[in-house]
Structures are given as C-alpha cells and as structure tokens.
Amino acid sequence: MNSRKRYTGLIDNYRHRLPINNKTKVISLGEGNTPLIKIRNIMSTLDKHVDIYVKYEGLNPTGSFKDRGMTMAVTKAIESDAKAIICASTGNTSASAAAYAARAGITAFVLIPDGKIAQGKLVQAMVGGAVVIQIKGNFDDGMRLVKEVADKAPVTIVNSINPFRLQGQKTAAFEIIEELGKPPDFHYLPVGNAGNITAHWIGYSECAATDSKQVTKACAYCKGDCSYIDGSSPGVRPKMVGYQASGSAPFIRGNMVDKPETIATAIRIGHPQSWDYAWIVDEESGGWFDECNDEEILAAQKMLAEREGIFCEPASAISLAGVLKDVESGKIPENSLIVCTLTGHGLKDPDTAIKQSTAPVVQVEATLEKVKSAILDNM
Numbered sequence: 001m002n003s004r005k006r007y008t009g010l011i012d013n014y015r016h017r018l019p020i021n022n023k024t025k026v027i028s029l030g031e032g033n034t035p036l037i038k039i040r041n042i043m044s045t046l047d048k049h050v051d052i053y054v055k056y057e058g059l060n061p062t063g064s065f066k067d068r069g070m071t072m073a074v075t076k077a078i079e080s081d082a083k084a085i086i087c088a089s090t091g092n093t094s095a096s097a098a099a100y101a102a103r104a105g106i107t108a109f110v111l112i113p114d115g116k117i118a119q120g121k122l123v124q125a126m127v128g129g130a131v132v133i134q135i136k137g138n139f140d141d142g143m144r145l146v147k148e149v150a151d152k153a154p155v156t157i158v159n160s161i162n163p164f165r166l167q168g169q170k171t172a173a174f175e176i177i178e179e180l181g182k183p184p185d186f187h188y189l190p191v192g193n194a195g196n197i198t199a200h201w202i203g204y205s206e207c208a209a210t211d212s213k214q215v216t217k218a219c220a221y222c223k224g225d226c227s228y229i230d231g232s233s234p235g236v237r238p239k240m241v242g243y244q245a246s247g248s249a250p251f252i253r254g255n256m257v258d259k260p261e262t263i264a265t266a267i268r269i270g271h272p273q274s275w276d277y278a279w280i281v282d283e284e285s286g287g288w289f290d291e292c293n294d295e296e297i298l299a300a301q302k303m304l305a306e307r308e309g310i311f312c313e314p315a316s317a318i319s320l321a322g323v324l325k326d327v328e329s330g331k332i333p334e335n336s337l338i339v340c341t342l343t344g345h346g347l348k349d350p351d352t353a354i355k356q357s358t359a360p361v362v363q364v365e366a367t368l369e370k371v372k373s374a375i376l377d378n379m
C-alpha cells in the first residue's frame with residue numbers, strides 16, 4: 001500500500017529554518033501548506049494580461065494565517081515553561097491563541113474590543129476556553145494594556161511583537177516559492193499591525209540571501225545576522241504591496257490614526273506595532289502602501305466568492321481589491337506574476353457577508369410543482 005507522509009505542520013516541515021532544536025516539544029494543529037489558487041474568471045475584467053494567485057490562508061486550522069505564528073509562539077512559550085499566554089486581538093489572534101493554548105494545556109487571556117469583533121472569531125475564543133476580557137476600547141487600547149500587564153504578571157505575549165510569531169509566518173513565503181518555482185514579482189497583503197507583510201519579507205529575503213549579513217533589516221529575530229540563509233532564489237525578491245482600509249490607514253496618512261474605522265475589523269488598527277519594520281520592507285522591496293474604501297473591499301470579497309468560489313473575510317479581500325486597482329492604473333506591468341494573501345476565512349464574519357449577499361432565496365410550498373417552477377424561473 002502506498003502511504004504519503006502525513007503532513008504535521010509547518011514547524012516539522014521547516015525545522016532547519018526555524019528557531020527550534022530536536023528537544024523542542026512542538027505544539028501544532030497541522031497549520032500551513034495552504035492552497036495557492038490561480039484566479040481565472042475575474043481575469044476577464046482586466047484589459048491586461050497578468051497572472052494572479054491567491055494564497056488561501058483561511059484554510060489554516062482556526063481559519064486565518066495567525067496559526068502560522070501561533071504554533072511557533074506557543075511552542076517557544078512552552079519551551080520556556082510559560083503557564084499562560086496573553087494577546088490583544090481584533091479576533092483572529094484570540095481564536096488562534098485559544099486553540100493553541102488548549103492544545104498545549106495552558107491558559108490564554110485575550111483582550112478584545114467591545115462589540116467590534118466578528119461573531120465567528122468570538123465563538124472560537126470562547127469554545128477554546130480562553131479567558132475573554134472585553135475592553136471598552138479598540139485594538140490599540142488592548143495592545144497597550146497587554147504590554148503593561150505582561151510586565152507585571154507571568155504571562156507571555158503572543159501578539160506579533162513576539163518575534164517567534166513572524167518566524168512562523170515567514171513560512172508562507174517558502175511555500176509560495178516552492179509552488180511557483182520562484183518568488184512572484186509582486187506580493188499583496190492587507191496591513192493592520194504590519195506583522196504579516198514583515199514576516200513574508202523575512203521569508204523571501206532568506207530565500208534570496210547568500211550572505212547572512214545581508215538578509216533584511218526588518219527582522220527582529222536575527223537583527224541583521226541571519227541564521228537561516230537559503231539562497232534558493234538568489235537576489236530575487238518581490239515588491240511588497242500593503243493595502244489598508246481608508247478609515248484605518250496610518251501608513252498612507254504617514255502618522256498614527258487615533259480612531260480607526262472600517263468594516264474590515266481585522267485591520268481596524270490605528271497604531272501598527274510593526275510600523276518601523278514595515279517601512280523597511282517598503283524601502284528594501286521597492287513596493288508601496290495604498291488604500292481601498294469599504295465599498296471596494298466588499299465588492300472584492302463578493303467577486304471572489306461569486307466568480308471564483310473563494311470565500312474570504314473582508315480584510316483579506318483588500319489584497320485583491322488592491323491588485324485590481326493597480327493593474328487598472330498601470331502600476332503593474334503586463335505579464336507580471338502576482339500573489340495575494342487571503343488572510344482569513346469568510347465564515348469568520350457571516351453577518352457582514354449576509355448583508356452583502358444578493359443571492360436569491362426563494363421560498364415555496366413543499367411540492368414538486370413549486371420546486372420545479374422555482375428552478376425553471378431562476379435558470
């Protein structure tokens with residue numbers, strides 16, 4: 001009988017490129033190895049030929065890319081005997097922290113903004129047994145409090161300021177290069193705290209580097225002396241493009257935003273924690289930051305679901321909205337290879353999606369005649 005090797009998560013898959021050793025007890029739920037899907041039907045709306053792939057990170061165990069970082073952060077927390085972890089969250093970090101803490105047998109404390117969290121994410125934190133602390137404030141207030149309390153109490157922060165988070169998240173870039181056989185020309189991501197855009201850049205930089213001193217200045221873990229140079233795509237890195245929601249766009253405004261607002265709650269962040277690193281990514285990669293408004297975000301989310309069968313949450317859709325904008329405006333040359341990260345699953349936020357849906361729900365009597373005519377009337 002043929003048996004394919006069982007996939008056991010990104011730490012096992014990239015052991016030699018991550019800060020662990022043979023004694024490290026790995027806390028994993030099989031995260032990573034997500035599909036890279038080529039966009040087909042939406043291409044007819046563009047007047048230029050480009051290749052667009054979406055990395056469907058919503059298919060991680062708790063439905064977002066946060067799991068890539070959380071497997072590393074919790075593995076390292078356990079290695080240093082932590083009994084509890086803590087995070088501030090717009091939802092997905094708390095969902096992931098709850099699951100990995102449950103798996104590790106420790107406690108997760110999660111601070112979430114009162115009312116501004118999608119239902120699917122809240123329920124995940126609750127069923128995972130996390131202690132949910134709902135604060136009368138936004139993500140940025142939560143983040144400030146988490147940093148203050150972690151100074152005073154024996155809890156490990158698992159937000160993306162924990163450098164192990166980005167070490168785990170960098171593996172998405174490894175998977176993309178392995179599947180495409182090379183890095184893309186452009187990589188588009190939604191930007192909130194800017195941890196993920198930084199993590200991808202670290203990953204791409206390790207693959208491009210042939211010298212440990214020249215990887216990237218954006219890595220808080222190696223601090224300019226990288227242990228993981230790989231050299232599989234020497235000298236070649238994508239331009240990194242970060243998109244923000246207009247009401248929550250500190251990188252576009254050039255300064256912090258005190259009252260961020262957007263329907264894309266996962267990126268409703270006004271004081272990004274990886275501010276300095278993201279500017280380094282911008283400069284080193286030759287990419288840019290730009291914005292989309294909520295209508296453009298929701299239109300892209302709907303388009304992905306209706307025309308490609310891919311359901312992501314609003315924040316994720318901004319990466320495709322950004323690509324469509326930049327292809328149209330001429331910023332992207334003909335024949336470019338583009339990857340968009342779809343950061344989280346659409347089922348995280350069913351309320352927003354149902355409000356947007358125009359799909360017909362036809363109510364009829366339970367008779368053959370009525371069902372048949374409902375079909376014929378809607379062909």
Ligand SMILES: *Cc1c(COP(=O)(O)O)cnc(C)c1O
Nearest residue numbers: 092192193194195196266343344
């Ligand atoms: C966390 C998150 C983001 C933002 O990522 P950052 O690393 O904070 O920039 C975007 N989309 C989703 C779905 C998220 O959960």
